[in-house]
Amino acid sequence: MNIVIKNKFTFILLCNLFFLSCSGENKNVDKEVKVEAQVENTFNSDDYDFVLPQPISLAKAFQASGLSYHPNLTHDVSKKDKYFDKVKQLLNLGVYSTDLAYSAINEHANEARAYLKAIQLLGNQVGLKPVFSDKDLIDRFDKSLNNMESVEELIYEIQERSEEYMQDNDLRYLSIVQFSGAWSEGMYLGIKDIELSKEKNEKMSVTVVDQMNLLKNIIKGLSTYPNSDTVLKNVNKKLNQILTEYNEFESVKKSTSNDVFVSPVLTDSELKKLSLMIYELRTFIIQ
Amino acid sequence: MKNIYLTLVLFFSLVLLLSSTISEPGDPAFNARINTYKHECKQLIKPARYEGSRVTFYTASKNSQKKSIETYFLMDTEYRIAFSGKESSVKLNVEIYTSMDPEKRVLLKEIKNLQGKNTSVSSIELNKVFHKKVNQTDRLKSVYIEYKIEGGNEKNEAIVMVLGFMD
Numbered sequence: 511m512n513i514v515i516k517n518k519f520t521f522i523l524l525c526n527l528f529f530l531s532c533s534g535e536n537k538n539v540d541k542e543v544k545v546e547a548q549v550e551n552t553f554n555s556d557d558y559d560f561v562l563p564q565p566i567s568l569a570k571a572f573q574a575s576g577l578s579y580h581p582n583l584t585h586d587v588s589k590k591d592k593y594f595d596k597v598k599q600l601l602n603l604g605v606y607s608t609d610l611a612y613s614a615i616n617e618h619a620n621e622a623r624a625y626l627k628a629i630q631l632l633g634n635q636v637g638l639k640p641v642f643s644d645k646d647l648i649d650r651f652d653k654s655l656n657n658m659e660s661v662e663e664l665i666y667e668i669q670e671r672s673e674e675y676m677q678d679n680d681l682r683y684l685s686i687v688q689f690s691g692a693w694s695e696g697m698y699l700g701i702k703d704i705e706l707s708k709e710k711n712e713k714m715s716v717t718v719v720d721q722m723n724l725l726k727n728i729i730k731g732l733s734t735y736p737n738s739d740t741v742l743k744n745v746n747k748k749l750n751q752i753l754t755e756y757n758e759f760e761s762v763k764k765s766t767s768n769d770v771f772v773s774p775v776l777t778d779s780e781l782k783k784l785s786l787m788i789y790e791l792r793t794f795i796i797q
Numbered sequence: 798m799k800n801i802y803l804t805l806v807l808f809f810s811l812v813l814l815l816s817s818t819i820s821e822p823g824d825p826a827f828n829a830r831i832n833t834y835k836h837e838c839k840q841l842i843k844p845a846r847y848e849g850s851r852v853t854f855y856t857a858s859k860n861s862q863k864k865s866i867e868t869y870f871l872m873d874t875e876y877r878i879a880f881s882g883k884e885s886s887v888k889l890n891v892e893i894y895t896s897m898d899p900e901k902r903v904l905l906k907e908i909k910n911l912q913g914k915n916t917s918v919s920s921i922e923l924n925k926v927f928h929k930k931v932n933q934t935d936r937l938k939s940v941y942i943e944y945k946i947e948g949g950n951e952k953n954e955a956i957v958m959v960l961g962f963m964d
Contacts, residue, residue: 553854553855553856553953554854554855554856555852555853555854555855555864556864557863557864557865558864558865558866558867558897559851559853559864559865559866559867560866560867560868561848561849561850561851561866561867561868561869561958561960562849562869563848563849563869563871564848564849567848567871567872567962568871570872571871571872574872574873666846666847670847673849673850674850677850677852678828720871720938721871723869723938723939724869727867772933772935773935773938
C-alpha cells in the first residue's frame with residue numbers, strides 16, 4: 511500500500527515538474543520570438559502615457575483650416591526604393607502616409623494610388639507584413655478610385671489595422687518613429703501652404719500651433735526606441751531644437767504665462783523661423 | 798517520507814495554481830478579455846471613427862496609485878472617449894482635466910467607480926464645462942485623463958481607453 515501511495519505521489523510530483531518545466535520552456539520560446547517586444551512587455555504601464563492622432567487626422571485638420579492642394583509639394587514617390595535603413599524606412603512610411611491622406615482628401619486619386627503602393631512597400635520592409643501584405647489592397651483601392659469616400663475609408667482601415675498591430679505586438683516605438691515622419695510632412699505642407707497663399711490664413715497658423723502641441727510627446731515617444739540609431743538621434747536632436755526655439759517665441763511664452771492655456775498667435779518672423787526648422791527636418795528625413 | 802512527498806506535491810500544486818491565475822499581457826485569456834473590452838469600447842464610441850486606444854496595465858497593491866493619458870482633439874469636431882474598467886477589481890475613478898499642470902488644470906469630468914463596467918464621454922460635454930468654468934471662447938485641444946486606482950489585493954489588471962472622432 512505504501513509503495514502504491516508513494517508511486518502515486520511520485521507520479522503527481524513528476525507531472526507537476528513536467529508541467530512546470532514545459533511552461534518554463536514556453537516562456538523561453540516567447541522570449542526568443544518576441545525579442546523586440548520586451549520594451550513594453552512589463553506589466554505596469556508608465557504613469558504618464560499619450561495617444562497621438564492618425565496621419566489622416568493631421569491632414570484633415572489642415573484641410574479644415576483651408577489647406578489648398580499644391581502639386582509637387584509632396585515627397586517624390588520614386589524615392590521609396592532608396593531607403594535601406596529601417597529608421598529611414600519608418601520615417602518615410604510616415605511621410606508617405608501623410609502624402610497619401612493629403613492626395614486622397616484633395617481627390618487626387620492617381621497620386622494617392624502611388625502613395626498607397628509606397629506605404630505598402632515600406633510597411634512590408636519595416637516588419638508590418640500582416641498589415642500591408644494584403645494583395646487585395648490595391649485592387650480595393652482601384653475599385654474605389656472614383657469614390658473618394660471609399661478611398662478614405664480604406665486609409666482609415668489601414669491606419670487602424672497598423673496601429674492595433676503595433677500595439678498588440680508591443681511595437682509601439684515603431685509607430686512613434688512613423689508618426690514623427692507623418693508629423694514633419696504635415697507641418698511642411700501646412701507651412702508651405704501659408705507661404706504660398708496670397709491671402710493671410712490665420713486659421714492655418716492656428717492649426718500649425720495646434721500640431722506643435724504634439725511635439726513634446728513625439729520626442730518622449732522616440733526615446734523609447736530600443737536601439738541607438740544615428741538617424742533617429744539626429745531627428746530627435748532636430749525635434750528638440752524646434753521645441754526649444756518654439757517655446758522661446760514671445761507669443762508662446764506669453765500664452766503659457768496665462769492661468770489657462772491660450773493658443774499663441776505666431777508673428778510672421780516666428781512663423782518664418784519655425785518654417786526654416788521644419789524644412790531642415792523634412793529634408794533630413796526624406797534625403 | 799510520506800509527509801515529505803505530500804508537502805512537495807502540495808507545494809508544486811500551489812505553485813502551478815498560482816501561476817495559472819496570474820494575468821499578464823502575454824496571457825492569451827487576459828489578452829482575449831482586453832480585446833473584447835476594446836471592441837466594446839469601439840462600439841460605445843460609434844458612429845465616431847477610431848482614432849486610437851491605450852491599454853493601461855497596473856498591478857493593484859495595498860497602496861493607491863495614479864496613471865494618466867493625454868489625448869488630443871486636433872480637429873474641430875466631436876471626439877468620444879470610451880473607457881472599460883471591466884478588468885479592474887479595485888475601486889477606480891477617472892478624472893478628466895484641461896492640462897497636466899496641477900496648478901493650472903481645471904477638472905472637466907469625474908467618473909466614479911468605473912471598476913467592472915464601461916462608459917463613454919463626449920468632447921461636447923467636456924467643452925461645455927470648459928466654457929462654463931473657464932472664460933474661454935476657444936475649444937479644448939487636448940485633455941489629460943487621470944486614473945485614480947485604489948488599493949486592494951495584489952493582482953495584475955488593466956484599463957482600456959478608446960478615442961474616436963465624428964467625421
